[in-house]
Amino acid sequence: MPIKTLQIPTADGQADAFAAFPDGGGRYPGVLMYTDGFGIRPVLREMARDLAGHGYYVLVPNLFYRHGPAPVIELPEHIGDEVRPAVFAQLMPMIEAHTTERVLSDADAYLKFLTAQPEVSAGPVAVTGYCIGGLLATRTAAAHPGQVAALAAFHGPVGVDGPDSLSTLTAEVHFGHAESDLTPEALGELNQTLDAAGVSYTSEIYPGTIHGFTMSDTDAFSASGLKRHWDRLLPLLGRALGNS
Numbered sequence: 001m002p003i004k005t006l007q008i009p010t011a012d013g014q015a016d017a018f019a020a021f022p023d024g025g026g027r028y029p030g031v032l033m034y035t036d037g038f039g040i041r042p043v044l045r046e047m048a049r050d051l052a053g054h055g056y057y058v059l060v061p062n063l064f065y066r067h068g069p070a071p072v073i074e075l076p077e078h079i080g081d082e083v084r085p086a087v088f089a090q091l092m093p094m095i096e097a098h099t100t101e102r103v104l105s106d107a108d109a110y111l112k113f114l115t116a117q118p119e120v121s122a123g124p125v126a127v128t129g130y131c132i133g134g135l136l137a138t139r140t141a142a143a144h145p146g147q148v149a150a151l152a153a154f155h156g157p158v159g160v161d162g163p164d165s166l167s168t169l170t171a172e173v174h175f176g177h178a179e180s181d182l183t184p185e186a187l188g189e190l191n192q193t194l195d196a197a198g199v200s201y202t203s204e205i206y207p208g209t210i211h212g213f214t215m216s217d218t219d220a221f222s223a224s225g226l227k228r229h230w231d232r233l234l235p236l237l238g239r240a241l242g243n244s
Contacts, residue, residue: 001049008061010109012102015065017110018045019117020052027121028057029241030114032140034133035063036215037091038079040070043217054234055243056126059114061106063136064094079218095132100139100161107140111147124149126171126237130214131155134175138166145170150240152233155181155211163193172240173201174232178225180210202232 001020008015018040021028031051035044040062048058062070073090076083114120127148129137134156141151142165151171155178159166173194177187187205194201206213206228212220214229237243 001052003045003049006059006113008109008113010065011105012066015061015106015109016069017059017061018048019057019059019119020045020048021057021119022052022055027119028052028055029123029237029243030117030120030125031056031058031237032110032114032125032127032137033058033060034127034129034136034140035060036129036131036133036212037095038075038087038215038218039064039072041075041217043215046216047214050230051233054237056237056241057114057117057120059110059117061110063098063106063133066097066102067094077217079215081219103136103139104143107136107143111140111144124241126150126152126241128152128233129154129156131212132157134158135160138169141171141173142166142168150236152176152236154214154229155209157181159186159190159193163196166193166199167197169194169197169199172236173199173203174236175201175203176225176229176232177203177205178209178211178213178220179205179207 004019006017052058064072127137127140134153138158141148148171152174154176206225209222209225210220213222213225
């Protein structure tokens with residue numbers, strides 16, 4: 001899969017990003033992929049390539065571009081539990097500075113850029129995200145009903161903004177939760193909120209997983225959890241974007 005390095009114009013400057021898409025020309029449904037809090041790194045490039053291989057143009061922005069180009073901080077090849085506290089000590093100020101206002105402003109810019117790319121077909125797009133990126137994906141889909149046809153979020157705090165934040169969703173939704181992140185009772189409350197909002201969704205706890213289970217460069221990685229993620233994500237995108 002080709003990987004293209006890009007600069008996305010935003011209200012606050014230029015967001016560095018990359019896109020993965022199939023070889024051979026043509027136009028493909030667009031997917032905006034939000035990274036986890038660790039940001040752009042080899043494992044995210046690999047995941048974007050894997051998704052692009054199924055016939056999608058996948059745009060992955062640097063969420064923290066206001067603080068510098070990716071990688072914004074130096075990361076080890078494997079982010080083990082022993083280094084997580086030090087890594088998050090550097091990341092948390094950037095995460096906390098990434099206000100909802102900034103998220104929504106950036107989302108406008110990312111979607112405008114994505115849909116203008118010559119390799120992207122006309123029609124609705126999808127958003128997906130991991131960890132904090134799952135929340136950003138949810139905010140993006142809620143702010144762009146009609147344009148975002150599919151939303152997938154994995155081990156993300158998708159309900160943190162409260163029930164009203166989900167009420168404008170028109171996308172078909174999948175939420176894949178880590179067992180360590182959500183109790184069955186909390187899952188039931190979240191799903192009741194989605195039911196009340198009339199959202200078409202699946203929302204489930206992935207058995208035996210902990211927060212971060214999709215990321216193969218962390219101690220949280222679960223091979224079965226990652227497989228389940230693909231087994232849920234790919235059919236969702238195929239249905240919603242007409243790419244099955």
